[in-house]
Amino acid sequence: MTALTGTWRLASASTRQLLRSSEVWATMIAFPAALLAILWLFSRLRFEFGQQAVPLIDFWVTGLGLLGVALGNTHAFLATISTWKAGGVLKRISVTPIGPGQLIVGEVIPRAILGMVTLVAFLLAGNALGADIRMGAELVQALPVMVMITFTGLSVAFIIAGATKTPQNANALDTAVAWPLYLVTGAMFPLAAFPAWLQESAQFIPYTGLIATVRGLLLDGRPLTDYGSELAIGAIWIAILLLGATRAYRLVK
Amino acid sequence: MTTAALPLFRASFKMMLRSRGVIFAIVTASLYIAFFGLIEDLDFGIGAETIRFFDFVLPGFAVFLMVYQIQDITVAVAASFKARGILKRLATTPLSPARFIGVQALTYVGLGVAASALVLTIGKLVGGNLAITANLLWLIPLVAVIAITSIAMGYAIAGLTPNPQTATNVGGTVSFLMFGFSGVMFPTEALPSVLPEIVPYAVPHASLIEAIRGIALSGDSITGYGEQVLVGLGWLVAAFALAALAYRFTDE
Amino acid sequence: MTEHGQPAVEVRDLVKVYPRPGGGSLRALDGITFQVHAGEFFGFLGPNGAGKTTALEIIEGIRKPTSGEVRVLGIDPRRDLDRVKRMIGVQLQAASYFSLLSIEEILELFGSFYPKRRSPADLLETVGLIDKRKAYVRQLSGGQQRRFSVAAALVNDPEVVFLDEPTTGLDPQMRHSVWELLRRLNRNEGKTIVMTTHYMEEAELLADRVAIIDRGRISAIDAPRDLIAELDGMGHIEFATSRPLDTSQLAGLTGVTAAIAKADGGPPGALAPAIYELAVTEPRTAVTALLNWSQAGGVELRGLEVVPGTLEDVFLHLTGRELRE
Numbered sequence: 001m002t003a004l005t006g007t008w009r010l011a012s013a014s015t016r017q018l019l020r021s022s023e024v025w026a027t028m029i030a031f032p033a034a035l036l037a038i039l040w041l042f043s044r045l046r047f048e049f050g051q052q053a054v055p056l057i058d059f060w061v062t063g064l065g066l067l068g069v070a071l072g073n074t075h076a077f078l079a080t081i082s083t084w085k086a087g088g089v090l091k092r093i094s095v096t097p098i099g100p101g102q103l104i105v106g107e108v109i110p111r112a113i114l115g116m117v118t119l120v121a122f123l124l125a126g127n128a129l130g131a132d133i134r135m136g137a138e139l140v141q142a143l144p145v146m147v148m149i150t151f152t153g154l155s156v157a158f159i160i161a162g163a164t165k166t167p168q169n170a171n172a173l174d175t176a177v178a179w180p181l182y183l184v185t186g187a188m189f190p191l192a193a194f195p196a197w198l199q200e201s202a203q204f205i206p207y208t209g210l211i212a213t214v215r216g217l218l219l220d221g222r223p224l225t226d227y228g229s230e231l232a233i234g235a236i237w238i239a240i241l242l243l244g245a246t247r248a249y250r251l252v253k
Numbered sequence: 254m255t256t257a258a259l260p261l262f263r264a265s266f267k268m269m270l271r272s273r274g275v276i277f278a279i280v281t282a283s284l285y286i287a288f289f290g291l292i293e294d295l296d297f298g299i300g301a302e303t304i305r306f307f308d309f310v311l312p313g314f315a316v317f318l319m320v321y322q323i324q325d326i327t328v329a330v331a332a333s334f335k336a337r338g339i340l341k342r343l344a345t346t347p348l349s350p351a352r353f354i355g356v357q358a359l360t361y362v363g364l365g366v367a368a369s370a371l372v373l374t375i376g377k378l379v380g381g382n383l384a385i386t387a388n389l390l391w392l393i394p395l396v397a398v399i400a401i402t403s404i405a406m407g408y409a410i411a412g413l414t415p416n417p418q419t420a421t422n423v424g425g426t427v428s429f430l431m432f433g434f435s436g437v438m439f440p441t442e443a444l445p446s447v448l449p450e451i452v453p454y455a456v457p458h459a460s461l462i463e464a465i466r467g468i469a470l471s472g473d474s475i476t477g478y479g480e481q482v483l484v485g486l487g488w489l490v491a492a493f494a495l496a497a498l499a500y501r502f503t504d505e
Numbered sequence: 506m507t508e509h510g511q512p513a514v515e516v517r518d519l520v521k522v523y524p525r526p527g528g529g530s531l532r533a534l535d536g537i538t539f540q541v542h543a544g545e546f547f548g549f550l551g552p553n554g555a556g557k558t559t560a561l562e563i564i565e566g567i568r569k570p571t572s573g574e575v576r577v578l579g580i581d582p583r584r585d586l587d588r589v590k591r592m593i594g595v596q597l598q599a600a601s602y603f604s605l606l607s608i609e610e611i612l613e614l615f616g617s618f619y620p621k622r623r624s625p626a627d628l629l630e631t632v633g634l635i636d637k638r639k640a641y642v643r644q645l646s647g648g649q650q651r652r653f654s655v656a657a658a659l660v661n662d663p664e665v666v667f668l669d670e671p672t673t674g675l676d677p678q679m680r681h682s683v684w685e686l687l688r689r690l691n692r693n694e695g696k697t698i699v700m701t702t703h704y705m706e707e708a709e710l711l712a713d714r715v716a717i718i719d720r721g722r723i724s725a726i727d728a729p730r731d732l733i734a735e736l737d738g739m740g741h742i743e744f745a746t747s748r749p750l751d752t753s754q755l756a757g758l759t760g761v762t763a764a765i766a767k768a769d770g771g772p773p774g775a776l777a778p779a780i781y782e783l784a785v786t787e788p789r790t791a792v793t794a795l796l797n798w799s800q801a802g803g804v805e806l807r808g809l810e811v812v813p814g815t816l817e818d819v820f821l822h823l824t825g826r827e828l829r830e
Contacts, residue, residue: 026426049295189292195293264606342597345566346619347587
């Protein structure tokens with residue numbers, strides 16, 4: 001069996017498991033659906049800050065919804081890999097012809113695809129329910145940014161799994177780290193409504209720039225090239241987190 | 254009888270304060286409000302009307318983020334007690350399960366009231382427009398009613414679900430929906446057609462949150478909110494009845 | 506306080522019927538009758554599903570019987586459950602305790618439920634856990650957790666202690682430490698103990714009298730050695746063969762009352778042997794019959810062993826079924 005076939009088999013196995021997991025259904029289907037229902041019913045509500053006014057549904061679909069799906073994906077992924085670590089699965093795999101690296105890639109690929117599909121579906125559903133989101137060319141440009149959001153989340157999962165001993169502790173750490181992100185990344189509330197020092201510092205937090213980029217593309221129709229620094233910071237974060245991930249999540253001791 | 258209750262109260266307090274969920278809830282609620290205090294200019298707009306975001310959100314959010322956490326915590330605790338046979342073990346002792354749950358519930362109500370007071374204080378300190386009048390004391394019984402209702406709903410959910418994992422998922426979904434529709438975060442006037450009139454009755458806590466907002470922001474007296482209080486008490490009784498029916502201590 | 510001669514526990518014609526989900530009913534207890542004397546160590550021996558836990562929970566008052574009489578220290582749990590609860594100690598099969606209280610705090614809390622209580626320190630000393638007083642239950646080993654649950658059953662210094670499978674799932678060393686503790690409670694402190702188990706050696710070692718229970722019925726109640734003596738020289742023969750045998754033929758041999766296959770050998774020539782156990786009334790006659798039969802049939806016997814009577818044999822003889830699955 002070539003390395004590619006082995007990885008492909010692992011990927012299909014993990015896809016099957018994902019589709020059967022109630023945890024995944026809750027975070028990828030139930031939460032987004034509940035959020036969309038709430039936003040649809042509150043379509044008349046706007047955020048007004050400075051000179052700007054943005055409908056709540058537009059703002060949250062492109063911010064809170066995207067971040068929520070991405071972090072939900074992280075959370076579910078973390079549950080799996082921390083259980084692997086605690087249950088000695090990696091150690092067990094290391095004595096088979098399958099490399100632990102293949103196992104992980106086989107797990108990451110379906111999750112990344114699932115994450116992307118859910119993100120796009122969420123945007124489409126939001127658009128259908130009244131959010132003024134540009135589909136078409138702008139959405140295509142937003143796709144690589146959404147890939148970056150997804151991979152940021154998955155890398156963080158590795159670091160948390162590496163830093164904790166039990167799945168319960170991993171869960172607790174993830175929750176503790178995730179909830180402030182909704183606030184400080186501008187996902188829930190417009191950063192423009194906050195003091196300048198907060199707006200500037202927030203740029204250096206993962207996700208902030210990426211969310212601003214998606215909003216700029218889909219709500220304002222601005223080109224991707226306008227967001228060079230945001231994308232650069234996003235890419236640097238992914239590099240740092242992936243490096244941290246390979247250090248933290250030891251495959252074999 | 255009261256001397257017998259003291260050790261139970263002591264034990265309940267210890268368990269509550271050692272619980273990760275409780276510490277997390279108090280810390281996050283406080284930090285949320287402190288964060289909102291940094292806002293320089295944010296309003297809700299509905300049609301031609303604008304509402305200052307922080308003012309609207311402070312009374313509801315500050316008070317009930319804690320209380321919604323109580324529901325989640327109760328669901329987790331109640332479901333795990335049921336699953337782990339603790340209640341069955343208690344049933345072999347002279348302690349009545351009703352007394353046990355009652356004392357636990359009271360401890361959490363105390364926590365809810367204390368934490369809400371803390372978060373409101375923080376809100377006032379970071380610039381919230383709270384009307385500091387004697388009427389503010391009415392918040393104590395109102396918060397207590399909401400807390401008891403949340404606890405009862407937590408037990409109802411724990412009783413109706415087969416295991417702690419499902420209980421937590423269902424409980425989380427219910428909390429999330431209540432958060433959206435009870436007027437904590439969003440003005441219910443923004444809802445379409447007749448919904449703004451239905452919501453205060455149809456969503457638990459919504460009517461009491463209306464009353465709390467009025468008292469906290471405008472210094473109103475509670476006498477203007479008689480109907481809201483009645484609806485809130487109605488939900489308390491309904492949740493209590495559902496919990497009593499759904500949550501079993503032993504299998505006969 | 507028990508009057509002189511009054512039994513600690515009295516059960517008469519106890520029946521518990523459950524409706525079956527598909528229709529019909531399940532008789533978990535089919536009219537059991539027994540008495541436990543004050544200061545006795547009484548054992549219920551039977552496999553899973555025999556009705557041991559059901560019986561115990563009815564006596565403890567946390568389950569309602571369909572019909573029958575129960576008295577604990579002369580009191581009917583259905584009339585005065587509170588009084589009964591104050592006088593008994595209970596260790597349930599798989600209960601757990603509060604995860605956020607130390608074991609000392611849990612004992613203090615449980616003690617507060619009763620008018621009469623022992624100090625947590627005293628209880629922890631008795632079960633040998635005083636060094637772990639500040640620990641949480643999850644920080645204890647399996648054996649320590651069991652000893653703790655015995656301590657919890659003693660908070661009110663009860664006269665009668667009910668234990669449901671106290672050593673199931675423990676390794677041999679842990680089981681011995683629990684046995685040690687239970688013996689001390691019964692012999693040194695004079696507590697009446699009612700214990701259920703599916704371990705033969707546990708019943709033989711600890712119990713003054715044992716009730717053999719299977720499918721909701723008690724087949725015999727007596728001291729372990731008397732139950733074995735009634736086997737009248739019975740025991741069992743164990744042997745292995747290279748190929749599977751017909752157990753009904755084995756059961757038909759002279760002196761054999763029952764035959765069980767313990768491991769299936771699979772197809773002829775397989776590496777794993779087939780192992781058989783024969784319950785026998787007269788070991789010598791049975792061995793001769795077996796040897797003759799095997800020679801005539803060309804069956805090779807290996808590792809033939811004659812084992813004197815145990816409670817497992819008693820169980821097999823009385824119920825025709827194995828004690829352990």
